[in-house]
Amino acid sequence: MSDLLIKCLSYNQAVRIYVANTKDIINEIGDRLNYYPSALAAMGRVLTVGAMIGSTLKGNETVTVKVEGNGPIGLIMVDANPKGEVRAYVQNPHCHFDNPETHKLDVKSTVGDRGFISVIKDLKLKEPFIGTVPIISGEIAEDFAYYFNVSEQILSAVALGVLVDEDSRAVSAGGFMVQLLPNAPEEVVSRLEEKIKALPPVSELLNQGKTLEQIAGMIGDETTTVIETLPLVFKCSCSKERFARGIVSLGTEEIAKMIEEDKGAKTTCHFCGNEYYFSESELQTILKEATEKENELNK
Ligand SMILES: [Zn+2]
Numbered sequence: 001m002s003d004l005l006i007k008c009l010s011y012n013q014a015v016r017i018y019v020a021n022t023k024d025i026i027n028e029i030g031d032r033l034n035y036y037p038s039a040l041a042a043m044g045r046v047l048t049v050g051a052m053i054g055s056t057l058k059g060n061e062t063v064t065v066k067v068e069g070n071g072p073i074g075l076i077m078v079d080a081n082p083k084g085e086v087r088a089y090v091q092n093p094h095c096h097f098d099n100p101e102t103h104k105l106d107v108k109s110t111v112g113d114r115g116f117i118s119v120i121k122d123l124k125l126k127e128p129f130i131g132t133v134p135i136i137s138g139e140i141a142e143d144f145a146y147y148f149n150v151s152e153q154i155l156s157a158v159a160l161g162v163l164v165d166e167d168s169r170a171v172s173a174g175g176f177m178v179q180l181l182p183n184a185p186e187e188v189v190s191r192l193e194e195k196i197k198a199l200p201p202v203s204e205l206l207n208q209g210k211t212l213e214q215i216a217g218m219i220g221d222e223t224t225t226v227i228e229t230l231p232l233v234f235k236c237s238c239s240k241e242r243f244a245r246g247i248v249s250l251g252t253e254e255i256a257k258m259i260e261e262d263k264g265a266k267t268t269c270h271f272c273g274n275e276y277y278f279s280e281s282e283l284q285t286i287l288k289e290a291t292e293k294e295n296e297l298n299k
Contacts, residue, residue, distance in 0.1 A: 003021055010221055019219075020048055024234075036096035050078030072110065077090075082230075084232045107140065148179065155189070157196050174212075243276045251294070264279050264283065
């Protein structure tokens with residue numbers, strides 16, 4: 001089963017259910033940047049909810065999800081869009097915590113239990129939509145449920161899970177997001193609460209080989225229907241040209257130093273690990289561009 005997301009309607013269209021499987025993307029990112037296990041789990045949870053939020057957008061809209069906790073992983077950032085393209089960055093992928101009692105990955109110690117989560121939606125309007133709430137748990141799923149309830153005023157439940165083996169690879173990963181539409185009757189709320197409470201962890205369901213439809217069926221009632229199926233893919237938007245523009249913005253002094261001291265420059269994309277090398281003559285061209293830009297500004 002390659003990575004996929006399904007959107008469903010249930011309880012006579014009063015509830016939206018999103019279910020996603022994200023194992024392959026998480027492993028691709030983990031392999032590229034050599035993530036440690038609990039860092040992989042933390043990134044994977046944020047990536048999964050980011051992909052689900054991305055799927056709620058339209059056309060060329062995009063979303064950036066940020067988790068800024070006080071734990072050693074530092075900033076976690078995910079970019080996603082309604083095409084199912086997603087990428088992730090963390091400040092420090094080389095941290096790992098185990099709970100000594102349960103021997104389970106300790107995501108909370110990795111992320112921290114203080115800080116903020118932000119959802120920045122670029123809806124191609126003048127200003128982006130930005131919603132920010134404090135971190136209330138550090139386990140990610142609860143934090144995003146809180147975000148939806150408080151910042152977007154959508155009654156929601158979120159479950160996220162990444163099961164990691166001894167080789168730091170995800171064995172199963174994914175999650176679900178349940179959102180009540182404003183017309184949802186009170187009895188639907190209590191039925192949903194009961195059903196979700198009784199569910200095993202989502203990473204366990206996926207590990208048992210349950211399909212996304214089966215998981216949606218366990219959350220929804222007999223009216224559950226899949227309205228969209230979206231393949232999810234890892235995609236990084238970096239390019240040599242983008243990095244060249246980044247170097248231009250460093251200014252002439254800095255670029256001259258790169259030419260003088262290093263006879264070139266190597267840049268690394270922290271989302272995908274790709275490296276871009278700039279030769280001395282390429283830097284000369286970039287320096288020329290930066291000089292023109294500075295002259296323009298000083299006119
Ligand atoms: Zn990249």
